[in-house]
Amino acid sequence: MNRFLAAALLLFLPGAAVAQWKIVDDSPAQSLETPLIHEKKLVSKAGDTGFFASKRIDLIWFHANKHTFCVVDNGPIDQPNYPTLAAAMQKSKCLAGVNGGFFLKSHAPSGLMVTGGRSVGRFGQGGLLSGVILSSGNRNPHLLRRAEYGPKYKPTDLIQAGPFLVDQGATVKGLSPENSRRRTFVLHDGGKWFALGLSDPFTLAELGQVLAQKEISPKRTVHRALNLDGGTSSGLFLDRGEHVEPIHVEPFKTVRNFIGIVVR
16 A cells, blocks of 8 residues: 555656746736847745745747747857847847857857858767757758758758756656756747746756746747857847837856847
């Protein structure tokens, strides 16, 4: 009898861990001056109270028929191409954007980077390079696993990043429960909708659990979520139109590249 009870508890615990997250929608009214959809979520654990109990997650959704990804190269650390994320987005005609993938101490991109059809680095392996974000030769955006990528995509813009936080609509197993930090990420609903996101500090395991919940975006289910370079690299910019202040969270350090959203 005890064995059956223990087995039942083991089956129940994963669901219980997921159920502890409370997600409240605090999205502002949609500005008519931007074609992108901004969702703001307040996330807390059940039972937590106080001013700092809730953590913020911002999602910037776009439709693949109208917009796509753009990779902006920020150049070497001693002579960056742009002083800020905001400047990089505005000069590159991006409506929104976040910091990009990981980079080495030399400031070279970790893995392959393609920007405007020009390749830098080489296609890499490892958990931090397990995903591929790209805009193909015909301007279609894609979020792929490394093994799914091939020459047929003919990328104009591409970066590698990782690990995956969500795949097939479920939290990826084995994500680290350590090191809670601010994070940026890319989402795909499995169809035509994609998003860039920025979160307050979470561990990878926590963020994977949160993003897999249907309450995070009920109208656009998260099919895949890929982690980008987080911590002090994290930043987000959203142009909300001429008469509305932009959303602007600047990275604390100079990063090698950015991912933007541009009109196709």
